[in-house]
Amino acid sequence: MLLRAFLLFVIAAMPLRAEEVVLGMSSDTISITTSFDGSELLIFGAVKREVPIPTEAQLEVIIAVQGPKEPLTLRRKEKKFGIWINTDAVEIDLAPSFYALSTSAPFTDILSDVEDLRHDVSIPRAIRSVGAPMDVSDPQSFTEALIRIRTNKNLYQLNENTVNFDEQTLFRTSIELPSDLTEGDYITRIFLTRGGKVVSSFETELDVRKVGLEKFLFDLSRNQPLVYGLLSLTIAIIAGWGASAIFQLFRRQ
Amino acid sequence: MYIYLPIAEVSVNAFVLLGLGGLVGVLSGMFGVGGGFLMTPLLFFIGIPPAVAVATEANQIVASSFSGVLAHFKRKTVDLKMGTILLIGGLIGAALGVWLFNYLRGLGQVDLLVKLCYVVFLGIIGALMFIESLGAIRRSKNTSAPVKKRRERSWIHSLPFKMRFRTSGLYISVIPPALVGLFVGVLAAIMGVGGGFVMVPAMIYILGMPTKVVIGTSLFQIIFVTAFTTLLHATTNYTVDMALAVLLLVGGVIGAQIGARIGVYLKAEQLRILLAIMVLAVCFKLAFDLLLMPSELYSIGPAGGH
Numbered sequence: 001m002l003l004r005a006f007l008l009f010v011i012a013a014m015p016l017r018a019e020e021v022v023l024g025m026s027s028d029t030i031s032i033t034t035s036f037d038g039s040e041l042l043i044f045g046a047v048k049r050e051v052p053i054p055t056e057a058q059l060e061v062i063i064a065v066q067g068p069k070e071p072l073t074l075r076r077k078e079k080k081f082g083i084w085i086n087t088d089a090v091e092i093d094l095a096p097s098f099y100a101l102s103t104s105a106p107f108t109d110i111l112s113d114v115e116d117l118r119h120d121v122s123i124p125r126a127i128r129s130v131g132a133p134m135d136v137s138d139p140q141s142f143t144e145a146l147i148r149i150r151t152n153k154n155l156y157q158l159n160e161n162t163v164n165f166d167e168q169t170l171f172r173t174s175i176e177l178p179s180d181l182t183e184g185d186y187i188t189r190i191f192l193t194r195g196g197k198v199v200s201s202f203e204t205e206l207d208v209r210k211v212g213l214e215k216f217l218f219d220l221s222r223n224q225p226l227v228y229g230l231l232s233l234t235i236a237i238i239a240g241w242g243a244s245a246i247f248q249l250f251r252r253q
Numbered sequence: 254m255y256i257y258l259p260i261a262e263v264s265v266n267a268f269v270l271l272g273l274g275g276l277v278g279v280l281s282g283m284f285g286v287g288g289g290f291l292m293t294p295l296l297f298f299i300g301i302p303p304a305v306a307v308a309t310e311a312n313q314i315v316a317s318s319f320s321g322v323l324a325h326f327k328r329k330t331v332d333l334k335m336g337t338i339l340l341i342g343g344l345i346g347a348a349l350g351v352w353l354f355n356y357l358r359g360l361g362q363v364d365l366l367v368k369l370c371y372v373v374f375l376g377i378i379g380a381l382m383f384i385e386s387l388g389a390i391r392r393s394k395n396t397s398a399p400v401k402k403r404r405e406r407s408w409i410h411s412l413p414f415k416m417r418f419r420t421s422g423l424y425i426s427v428i429p430p431a432l433v434g435l436f437v438g439v440l441a442a443i444m445g446v447g448g449g450f451v452m453v454p455a456m457i458y459i460l461g462m463p464t465k466v467v468i469g470t471s472l473f474q475i476i477f478v479t480a481f482t483t484l485l486h487a488t489t490n491y492t493v494d495m496a497l498a499v500l501l502l503v504g505g506v507i508g509a510q511i512g513a514r515i516g517v518y519l520k521a522e523q524l525r526i527l528l529a530i531m532v533l534a535v536c537f538k539l540a541f542d543l544l545l546m547p548s549e550l551y552s553i554g555p556a557g558g559h
Contacts, residue, residue, distance in 0.1 A: 034496070036257040037264050073554045075361050083543040086361045086552070145551035179257065179264030210259060213496075217259040221491050229487030232312045232495050233480050236502055240319030243506030 019049045019059070021190045021202035029207040030177065030186075032214055038179040041065065041206070043102075044172035047192060057195035059168045060103070060110035064121055064191075065175055065206065067098030067155075068184030069128075074142040088135070090142040094128040097182040099156045102173045104163040112196035119198055121191065123147055123156050154178045183208050260494035261305045267500055269299060274313070274501035278508020281317045282324075283516040284453075284468070284528045289314050289446030290375065290535060292501070293367075301497065303364055307354075307445030308486035308493045309501070314447045314479040316502035317509045318472045324513045325469030332420035332466045336473035338427050339434035339452070343478035346438020351485040354443050358490075361554055370444050372540045378454055379532035385458075386526040393522065421462045421470075430460055434474060442482045447475035450532055464521050 026042030043063055053059070072095050075086040101123060103110060116122050129143055136142070150156040155178060163173040186206040192199050210218055221228045256267045273295055277288035289310050296306035325331050357363040412426035433455045437448035452471045456462045462470070487493040516524065 032257055034256055035254075037255040073361065075552050075554060077547060077550045077552070079546070083365075084545075084547055084550075085365050089361060142551065145549075146553060149549065149551065149553060179255065180262055182262060214257060214259045217495050221260055221487065221493070221495075225488040225491060226484070228495070229484040229493060232487065232493050232498060233315055233483060235495070235499060236312055236316035236480075237319050239499075239502045239506050240316040240321075240509075241323065243320045243510055244323040247510040 019047050019192055019200050021192060021200055022046045022048050023188075023190060023202055023204060025188070025204070025206065028205070029209060030181070031209060031211045032181065032183060033211055034213055036179065036181075036214075038181075039177045041175045041177055042172070043175065043188065043190075044170075045190065045202075046171070047169050047200075053168055054194070058105075059165075059199070060105050060193045061163045061165050061171045062104075062107070062111060062121060062191040062193060063100075063102045063163060063173055063175075064126075064187075064189045065098070065100045066096045066126060066187045066189070067182055067208070068186070069094040069096050071095075072146070074146055076142065076145070088142075090129070090136055090139050092127060092129045092143070092146060095146060096126050097155065097184070098177075098186065099123055099126050099150075100159065100175045101157065102159045102162045102175060104161065104165040104171065106160050107158065110193045110196065111191070111198070115193070115196060115198050119191065119201065121189075123158060153180070155180075181208055183210050256496065256500070258301075258305075258494050258497050260492065261301050261309075261497060263300055263302075265299060265301070270497065270500040271504040273299075274504025275508040276504075278317050278505035278510075279512040279515070280508075280531070281505065282321050282509035282512020282514075283519070284449070284512075284524060288317065288505070289441075290371065290444070290450055290532070293445040294371070294535065294539065301494075302492075303367065304358065304490060304492045305494050305497070307367070307443075308483065308490060309497045310445040311441065311479045311482040311486065312493055312495075312498040313501040313505055315476055315483065316498075317505040318447060318476045318479065320506040320509045321513060322469060322472040322476060324510070325472060328469070329420075330466050331469035331473050332418055332462070333473070334416070335418045335421055335423075335430060335460075335462070335466075336470045338416075338430045339437070339470070339474040340477050342431035342434025342436075343438035343441070343448075343474055344481050346435035346440075347442045347478050347482045347485065348438075349435075350439040350442025351482065351489065353439070355489060367444055368539050368543055370440065372536055372543065374440065374451060375532045375536035376540070378450055379529050379536055381458075382454055382525055383529035383533065386522050386529060389522040390526065418462075421460075421466050423460070423462065425460065433459065434478075437474070438478050438482075441475075441478050442485070447471075447479055449475060450528070468516075 023045040030039055072092040074090050074092060076088045077084045078087040111121060116125055120126060127143055127146065147156055163171050165171045186208055188204050188206055190202045254267045255264050257264045277292045281288035293306050293310045297303055322331065354363060357366050412428050414427045415424060416427050417424045433452060437452045440446060440448045440451060449471050453467055456467045456471065457464060483493055
């Protein structure tokens with residue numbers, strides 16, 4: 001009896017596991033070179049399944065690309081003494097430097113709030129803000145401001161209906177990476193949802209790295225700041241002297 | 254052609270930076286100011302983070318001032334002795350300024366401090382220079398009126414530690430020039446400027462130096478103070494962007510050479526009234542920004558501090 005119930009449960013659960021994501025990306029590293037001016041990331045994949053396509057609801061895809069998380073301070077200006085100055089501040093515990101969400105249908109239609117809470121998919125759920133100071137009455141508006149500012153800079157993106165999903169099997173999308181990208185480990189997550197529930201998910205990493213001269217200068221500035229500073233000054237003085245010398249030559253002729 | 258700046262972590266058009274450097278360089282050579290008071294706000298406008306703009310601008314001023322001072326050395330219009338006294342004060346001031354800058358950065362008030370400094374100093378100095386140069390131009394037109402000797406004996410001459418400055422033809426106490434230097438050093442560190450717009454009038458009106466040695470001597474002091482400021486910012490904040498500095502200074506040093514040539518053909522009064530107008534324009538723009546309601550009330554800063 002018990003065994004039968006168990007078997008039934010396994011069979012009922014089968015379709016959930018039966019659909020899996022097989023993923024490809026146009027690249028697994030993004031190199032920030034001197035001429036880096038943003039980039040386009042192509043994400044494509046297929047749904048692998050061993051059973052016929054379940055018919056009760058349409059399968060949908062959500063793709064989330066998330067940059068490294070860091071703590072932030074958000075400040076709000078208020079008019080005091082006739083000028084606008086920063087007054088209230090709220091610490092954001094962790095916020096991703098980049099967050100792009102691409103979906104195959106309107107977001108709220110394909111993922112329920114409960115599932116969003118469980119998997120932290122939507123943009124507000126990606127930002128963690130626990131403690132706000134007592135004197136700030138509306139900490140929520142600070143988180144909203146963070147999302148608004150970063151959305152305007154194309155750092156937070158909600159691209160609904162941008163995932164092409166053919167025959168409930170093949171999907172692809174492209175995500176625009178802006179030029180002011182922070183380096184670090186980017187996490188790409190793919191969710192397959194059916195009727196608002198996540199039926200399968202897949203996670204992979206994307207490496208965003210400075211290379212060449214960019215990397216050399218950045219590392220030097222952090223590891224050997226004095227050498228970096230002196231090098232900056234040397235270049236400045238040589239350039240100043242060089243220009244002067246060249247103009248002297250022009251004048252003599 | 255876009256270029257990604259390694260420290261600022263933004264991508265900007267290289268030609269815009271070259272152009273800005275060149276334009277500000279011309280002004281720098283003409284007036285003997287570092288041009289930082291124009292360049293730093295311009296860098297804010299094209300999206301460079303303020304902390305990076307201030308620190309990198311200090312580095313760029315080293316280059317344009319060095320280029321400018323060489324031209325002045327050739328014309329023997331640098332008072333080295335006076336420059337050294339100004340410099341000693343300047344180094345102490347720069348250290349104080351970087352400390353204050355970092356302290357206020359933690360409080361989230363550094364932008365306000367920088368802008369208020371601009372409005373106050375540019376406003377006072379621009380207005381004073383404008384009135385004075387108008388008067389000078391009017392006097393030079395009424396050629397019949399005898400030009401009065403500008404400086405009589407004042408409190409400056411009753412201070413101790415007097416020293417003779419041959420190039421400037423002065424015999425005054427070292428205290429006023431050291432204080433002027435100190436004050437300029439603080440401004441250099443906080444505002445990302447050379448401080449020429451404060452120092453040049455101070456040298457003329459407070460110290461009573463002859464106008465022809467003022468520019469060369471102020472450039473001499475600015476080189477060392479901004480070099481010191483660059484090192485302090487590079488080692489405490491990691492905010493000097495070498496790629497940004499190189500682009501600005503390529504434009505800047507060329508501009509400074511051109512500016513120094515133009516400066517020779519202009520009269521001192523005309524030079525000063527032009528500078529006064531520019532100083533006032535920047536002042537009004539910044540004051541306006543503080544008074545008008547910003548389009549975005551919120552701003553994102555690094556964690557730590559309230």
